[in-house]
Amino acid sequence: MRGAGGPILKTSHLLGIETLSIGEITALLDLADEYVGLSRVAEKKSAILKGRTLINLFFEASTRTQSSFELAGKRLGADVLNMSVRSSSVSKGETLIDTATTLNAMRPDILVVRHQDSGAAELLSRKLDCCVVNAGDGSHEHPTQALLDALTIRRRRGDFAGLVVAICGDILHSRVARSNILLLSKMGARVRLAAPRTLLPAEADRLGVEIYTDMRDALSGADIVMMLRLQLERMAGAFVPSTREYFRFYGLDRDKLRHAKPNVLVMHPGPMNRGVEIDSAVADDVEVSVIQEQVEMGVATRMAVLDALARGLAREGRNAP
């Protein structure tokens, strides 16, 4: 059913949503939609990445994203190597560029990188010969998360045009928020941000979004509510005074959700802080919560991204299998 299809991406990396066109995003989502089907049958294996080497390079621990990429790579037949910072020489003082040079010598085909600093994926992409996928860089971008969120929305709602999407919580530190703002705006949705002013980045209104500090106002008439994770270390008085205050004003509970449209969908990139940014009664309500679905869409989306990048490799004849 799938062979090497036509080209999808103009570049040989996926570093962010910012540089993607509407056509590229649509094509990626179409392909991901097909992979949802493949993932639901007993024989999930494809040979599209047979012989290819995929390295997961995670400088920041992330069980969810790393296993999602690992599974995506394996289902497409690639050899997958997981490298975490604790087992690498980075913790012994090696610079990021040294690491890149070393990795390059291992001749991987695709490098998936997660790093605590913004711009790390971009830097590696300039130093390596392989495709680089940004699996989250600092507070900058997390493109596959935005794509899987978009896939989840599109499968439920069909289209993005006119959808009101409220992104709530720690916008300041969130790469998920930045990628989602870019993607959803491109696709015609109306994006709102809701957060205390300490968690809103400067001049956020310049991103083409509407800013709210009262979450009920932000949720009023919303089709989609995206909750963001609040890092525990940001709760003790630095950005917000306490978890109980945060939950009272910015935690998604039934009371606040009542302001949204009746058929609202609730999303969360995980892992959730129950009783901090989201109430269990909402998180576990299958009528509104699509949080588990997001995880499934994550694998399919990453398969689509790896497939699309592999098409570029084949086209350039680089490291041909």
Next chain:
Amino acid sequence: MSGARIAFLNARLLDPKSGLDAPGALLVENGTIRDFGPRLFHDGAPAGAAIVDCRSLALAPGLIDMRVFTGEPGSEHRETLESVSRAAAAGGVTAIVVMPNTEPVIDEPSLVDFIKRRAAATAFVRVLPMAALTHRLAGEAMTEIGLLLEAGAIAFTDGDRTVANARIMRRALAYASTFGALVVGHAEDPDLAESAAMNEGEFATRLGIPAVPPAAETIIVERDIRLVELTGARYHFGQISTRGALEAITAAKARGLPITCGVSAHHLSLNELDVGAYYTFRKVKPPLRSEADRMAMVEGVAAGEIDVVVSSHDPQAADTKRQTFAQAAFGAIGLETLLPAALTLHHNGFASLLRVLETMTSAPAGVLGLESGALVKGAAADLVLFDPDEPFAVDPARLHSRARNTPFEGRTFQGRVHRTYVAGVCVFDGADDVGAR
């Protein structure tokens, strides 16, 4: 009493908000102002009402004092909510904004609730609690501003402490602005002010007292103006004392920033020379300044550049004041001298009577977002009946505060409170010459 009708006849009605200054009458019914005006009761007093013949004394909205320290909880030997409210009532003050600098510090919702309950049970005037801006006033972690607002905190302050760290202050202001909360700041660079006991200058040099320069105030004022510009927070400088601070604030207001400021009656009435022979009752924070700075404060009030006049009532027990000047605690009481001291500006020709009253009625009400502080039909009958001209000699033994640390001992002002009403209830009756029939 509050269910009754009270007719105030032959009064000089003063309302700074509307500019009213005319002879007239005022009717209180069920604790609220039913009616008032020059022509009211021209045809005679209403039947069934208690009559107060004001004999041309001034009848004005009760005063709102935005800066009051108490000792409850934790230092009840200095002052309780009950004793401070007696002092307030005697001073014509019907609402006091109390500071969170207690033990424990008022930094969480249950403690705001405690203050409100204690005040409801024991106080004679309205008590409006401020909550701490940072946990334990340590200047490190912001408090639960949203929950504290819901509990009834009227504003947020670290009292007489400055948040030294600009990053933390910025975040606290940004967070406060999320809820539209008012932040009341104290402007004194804590490092420049370390171990200082008075204003830096020739007199401190002669006395040999460690001192703090006026720049310590200006530096923080200018910093916080920049942070307000960055965050949009509503900001009130609790009390300023220097010309430099006033100039910076006036310029910031002209730029449209949501900034207001206050000055204490002490800083309008006294200067650094009044420290005299190491007089610890005049050791206050910020310190009494030069005569030039004092005059700048007076002119600032007259010009409307300084919004609010406060008492900065800070009761200290004998053990903290019977010390060397360096070791004595800061603070002076002021609730009962607030009105007469402020009226000096009127008597000396710097400001009109209505302007002086405005700084203690409608102006603080405006800063705090209250409806009170004005004569309005239907509003709570919080009123002060006073003689603006009658001599008032300050005798510490006759003050109602539990503390005695007035900086005005022996001084004679003009302006004496005769009666004070809160919601139509007389909470202070200090004069024999007002006819109550």
